[in-house]
Amino acid sequence: MLTLIGRRLLHAPLTLIGISFVVFLLIRALPGDPVDFYVSQMGPQAQSAAAIAEVRAARGLDRPLLAQFALWMTAVARGDLGASYIDHRPVTEKIAEKLPRTLLLNVLALLCAVAIALPIGILTGARSGSWLDRSVNFALLLLFSVPVFWAALLLMDWLSLRLNLLPLYGIESDDVATMSSAERIFDRIRHLILPTICLAYGQLAFLARYSRSAVEESLTEEFVTASKARGLSESRILLGHVLPHALVPLVSLLGVVLPFLISGSVIVERMFQYDGVGNLFLSSILRRDYPVVMALTLLTAVTVMVANLLTDILYGVADPRIRVAGERE
Amino acid sequence: VSYVRPLLLASLTVALLAACAPSERREPAPAEKPPVVSSTPQDGGTLIRRLESDINTLNFVMHTTEYEKDVLSYIHAALVEIDKELKIAPGIAESWTVSPDGKLYTFKLNPAATFSDGRPVTARDVVFTLRKIVDPKSESVQLAGLYENLDLANTKAIDPHNVQVAFTQSRASQLYAFNIAILPEHFYARGNFKSAFNRSVLGAGPYVLREIKPGQTIRLQRRSKYWREIPPIETVLFKVLPDDDAAWNAVKRGELDEMQITSDHWKREKNDPQLQERLDFRRFYQLGYDFIAWNTKDPLLADPRMRRALASCLDRRSIISSLFHGTARIMTGPFTPDMWAYNSDVKAIEYGPDAARNVFEELGWRDTNEDGVFDKDGKPLEIEMLLAAGNTTSAAQAQVFQQGLEQAGARLKVTSLDAAALFERVMAGNYQATMLGWNLDLDPDLYSILHSSQTPPAGQNFVFFSNPEVDRLIEQGRLQLDEEARKETYRQLHALLAEQQPYTWTVQVSTKWAINKRVRNVEEANGLGLFYWHPGPLQWWLAAPGTAPAPEPAR
Numbered sequence: 001m002l003t004l005i006g007r008r009l010l011h012a013p014l015t016l017i018g019i020s021f022v023v024f025l026l027i028r029a030l031p032g033d034p035v036d037f038y039v040s041q042m043g044p045q046a047q048s049a050a051a052i053a054e055v056r057a058a059r060g061l062d063r064p065l066l067a068q069f070a071l072w073m074t075a076v077a078r079g080d081l082g083a084s085y086i087d088h089r090p091v092t093e094k095i096a097e098k099l100p101r102t103l104l105l106n107v108l109a110l111l112c113a114v115a116i117a118l119p120i121g122i123l124t125g126a127r128s129g130s131w132l133d134r135s136v137n138f139a140l141l142l143l144f145s146v147p148v149f150w151a152a153l154l155l156m157d158w159l160s161l162r163l164n165l166l167p168l169y170g171i172e173s174d175d176v177a178t179m180s181s182a183e184r185i186f187d188r189i190r191h192l193i194l195p196t197i198c199l200a201y202g203q204l205a206f207l208a209r210y211s212r213s214a215v216e217e218s219l220t221e222e223f224v225t226a227s228k229a230r231g232l233s234e235s236r237i238l239l240g241h242v243l244p245h246a247l248v249p250l251v252s253l254l255g256v257v258l259p260f261l262i263s264g265s266v267i268v269e270r271m272f273q274y275d276g277v278g279n280l281f282l283s284s285i286l287r288r289d290y291p292v293v294m295a296l297t298l299l300t301a302v303t304v305m306v307a308n309l310l311t312d313i314l315y316g317v318a319d320p321r322i323r324v325a326g327e328r329e
Numbered sequence: 330v331s332y333v334r335p336l337l338l339a340s341l342t343v344a345l346l347a348a349c350a351p352s353e354r355r356e357p358a359p360a361e362k363p364p365v366v367s368s369t370p371q372d373g374g375t376l377i378r379r380l381e382s383d384i385n386t387l388n389f390v391m392h393t394t395e396y397e398k399d400v401l402s403y404i405h406a407a408l409v410e411i412d413k414e415l416k417i418a419p420g421i422a423e424s425w426t427v428s429p430d431g432k433l434y435t436f437k438l439n440p441a442a443t444f445s446d447g448r449p450v451t452a453r454d455v456v457f458t459l460r461k462i463v464d465p466k467s468e469s470v471q472l473a474g475l476y477e478n479l480d481l482a483n484t485k486a487i488d489p490h491n492v493q494v495a496f497t498q499s500r501a502s503q504l505y506a507f508n509i510a511i512l513p514e515h516f517y518a519r520g521n522f523k524s525a526f527n528r529s530v531l532g533a534g535p536y537v538l539r540e541i542k543p544g545q546t547i548r549l550q551r552r553s554k555y556w557r558e559i560p561p562i563e564t565v566l567f568k569v570l571p572d573d574d575a576a577w578n579a580v581k582r583g584e585l586d587e588m589q590i591t592s593d594h595w596k597r598e599k600n601d602p603q604l605q606e607r608l609d610f611r612r613f614y615q616l617g618y619d620f621i622a623w624n625t626k627d628p629l630l631a632d633p634r635m636r637r638a639l640a641s642c643l644d645r646r647s648i649i650s651s652l653f654h655g656t657a658r659i660m661t662g663p664f665t666p667d668m669w670a671y672n673s674d675v676k677a678i679e680y681g682p683d684a685a686r687n688v689f690e691e692l693g694w695r696d697t698n699e700d701g702v703f704d705k706d707g708k709p710l711e712i713e714m715l716l717a718a719g720n721t722t723s724a725a726q727a728q729v730f731q732q733g734l735e736q737a738g739a740r741l742k743v744t745s746l747d748a749a750a751l752f753e754r755v756m757a758g759n760y761q762a763t764m765l766g767w768n769l770d771l772d773p774d775l776y777s778i779l780h781s782s783q784t785p786p787a788g789q790n791f792v793f794f795s796n797p798e799v800d801r802l803i804e805q806g807r808l809q810l811d812e813e814a815r816k817e818t819y820r821q822l823h824a825l826l827a828e829q830q831p832y833t834w835t836v837q838v839s840t841k842w843a844i845n846k847r848v849r850n851v852e853e854a855n856g857l858g859l860f861y862w863h864p865g866p867l868q869w870w871l872a873a874p875g876t877a878p879a880p881e882p883a884r
Binding site for chain 2: 037048052054055090094097098156160161168171273279287288
């Protein structure tokens, strides 16, 4: 196990440089640069050519592409991700401000989704083919197909506008400064409910169907027949034997989901004015704010690598056979 | 200072959302009490304003967007103000003189004027601000162009309250350029503008920055002592709300006091009696217009007859009635009816695809392969138009144009690009046509957009238009100090440009605003609307909850 981790860590810097270089080239390949964005905001009065030249020069945009990349890379190696081209704030500060929000929202949504999806999956997987299975399946398919922005509008319209139960948008209320800490936590939770629902329902439908088929498949395995022969109760078989078995593919799925937790959802964040990483990513790309885009890409790349490593380790935990194989290698 | 229309930052989701919003709108809670009409300004309260996009800086010298200007207009006072009649009015400068050759301006500062830290506004601060604006290091892309001809050597403080500003050339419109904030040297000389310091702000205006939550809110608080009339509202809270539907929901719920609304919202919601009870719907024309820019360098579009013929394929009446529900008017040239430069004798190009067909034939186009589209030398009569992605109104206008052109035997190919990509192609002259909008300056000077010397990168003549007579009139108009003579120059320019069609001026869409009725004394200035004139929003006041049918804020 340790050798596996060690080998992965050795490869990591090279992989990251490679990914960064590709993304660097990709974003530069987009037509237009930060100066074009500036100009696009200006009015019909005389431009100051000197000021515009300075905007380019101060950001090193007048240098050769490779030199720009080398500069960026060496700065990153020193731990300096640079400052935003647009508002001059340090990139790390911008991300540090938004990442916890996105993480909180996405982890919450994922936990909700898993918590609901697993029981549904087990239940329908165990009763596969029954009317319950079929109707739940149909409902899940419907849920999976509902577009997020539409669901968000509908929820806002009912729960916020008509019934006035929940806040419309934002992270906290305007008068949060006057609240006690308990009220503040409650206020935060109220603001999280709608975006969490919107993020969770799609994952829920997906995970439920996924775990259902995993359970269904496990039920055909010989150890189930053997367990039945030993006279174990159905619930014992399901929870004690089938579920751990069915969890293995689910774990690998979580490895895929993890990077999404930090990249955020542009639509949900935007609709609920939940100022997180997704919003930042989109606006940075539109404004050609290269340092922010590069930093977010790097962060995502690191997360993907960590997620892959974690998946492998978790695999080992969930299925000892893999661990043994990995160590013998 | 003016801006290209927000068409560029339009959200990707808005278009989708508008189409999918539940058609049946909620019924707002009925107001509990009838409004009590009160005309005495009430003191205090929190005004909640919308920011469509977060601010990038609070440094006046570096600001580029209207959102930043919205916030800064509360914190800063201008050297000279623009009043409700769009005339120059005293600001920090209580009076001024201009030398006969128009090159030397002397301002006498109001000795009572102070920054919010209590220190007086001095002549040194004025010189400091001008130096910072023209210093390329400040990246003052929005303002530096106004001071191209500034003669820094002869710009100096005469004494603490008198300052002279010199120019190497005179400009008829130069005084308008002094509608700028004055930055305190003792504060701004300390920090690097291109660092997090650009979020620090200190001004001579009536409000101070209280709190910024990046991406969420900006809270301003009224100064306890102010050297001019004290505005009635105690706190101004800006909320960053990019999404139109989310913002509209917030307005309906009373969580936002004002927002600009679209023509569709205007038509759909304005007549809802329950909304009318709580919201004040305003509609007015600002100094701005939409236009199709023709790249006159393109061989196909070099001939003004061609551009006129194409213009006659645009059914502007249909656009106004179907897209803007009658809330827009036809543009005939570069000036709007509210401007003194406007020439009312210029007629709009009438819609007539058949007439266009004749012109195409005169220009040698034939439909040789009988596919319904003219061709010449084996190439069809086709024009590519660039659009800003996400802007639904320009896409819809392009569709109407497409139909008109089709009837005339021409084709329109539409390409959508994001703002940076669109401007790269336009400024490089690598396009045929594009649909844009200008928000205009108060002065009608056209130098930077249509003078032949101002093709990119020098200026914004991205239609690469070059006409000696137009150049001559533009130069003449910039220098004329006699108002009547100047007016005649611009009338001629209006007529000549309408004839030449470097742009096809399409429509001027009125601005629509929904304002909570608890906000009182909301006035419009002709051509500017609600903002960017003095006192403008500084004279607003908020009716206390008992006096107005303000909805209960959600708890």
